[in-house]
Amino acid sequence: MSAIDNLIEALQVLPGVGPKSAQRMALHLLLREREAGVTLANSLQVAMSEVRQCALCRNLTEHKICSVCRDPRRDATQLCVVESPADILAIEQAGGFRGYYFVLNGRLSPLDGVGPEQLGMDQLLDRIAQLQPQELIVATNPTVEGEATSHYIAQLVQGKVAEISRIAHGVPLGGELEYTDGGTLAHALQGRRSIA
């Protein structure tokens, strides 16, 4: 196989990239973006060989301890549990949260062989014992598995953290009630807050 065919095939490992877009990407790099292509190759090389799990929070990092866990200016009273590193990126980009994180890298799913061990529950208990946060915010996704995981964690850490909270479920900003599904609306009503 030629170098170009190899590249077109290798690009198809990227999510959402089929044969046609892989071809377009390969030709774009070869005809117009050689230098950026070399940079991409190097970034990939470094990331694939050096990035691993943070020893404290299981987030992805190329260091032993990730930049959030190393930051002493974060708010040690709050620990936020999320399903994946992408959730941390989303929360950080949204701003507003200044506590620490813990990444499950999955959610409870016994049929897929994902139990408490795979989610690092021992590490979570260690982290809580070490950080002594006042509040544990469970920010797993509002799916069946995410809710089950949240329930499991709440039972596990009961008595070890003063407050255990769950992120709010409701109508998203800019959303319209008319087009919001029933489950979300029910949650939005149940979770209503006094405004006066």
Added chain:
Amino acid sequence: MSAIDNLIEALQVLPGVGPKSAQRMALHLLLREREAGVTLANSLQVAMSEVRQCALCRNLTEHKICSVCRDPRRDATQLCVVESPADILAIEQAGGFRGYYFVLNGRLSPLDGVGPEQLGMDQLLDRIAQLQPQELIVATNPTVEGEATSHYIAQLVQGKVAEISRIAHGVPLGGELEYTDGGTLAHALQGRRSIA
């Protein structure tokens, strides 16, 4: 910047990839496809450093002469002129054409500084002199620039090749006349062929 941030930024050089999909791609590779990520890095490295233009047809290849030009079983009576390497891939995948190619790597566009020199017209004349094809098929795109380029080439090679042809323009297979634009319909009628 961290290795992950570097990777997310580098991925955005790919056409059609913004910050959000770059992030999704990076996490997908890091969490689930490490090996394929390394393969991709290597394929990129090789392609970026070794792929250049074929000395005969200007197609992309990692050899001095590309695999089509090196293949003696191709039909030397036909030479097909295309705008880009992607066009060769499309024609080869369609099948049916067994001749040789010549790649312009662009189209005439004086305002962008693309003249006959940039399109390798001297190399095209050399290739014709050497291959002595009976027919030159001009398969530039049916755009204003593509037509102008086609016209220019036809004048340039007149007398040097017995037959100079242009690919047919018309209603695409599976297309419907009702939804076909006027220019295409006019071409389809003009280019009609006797069927009985």
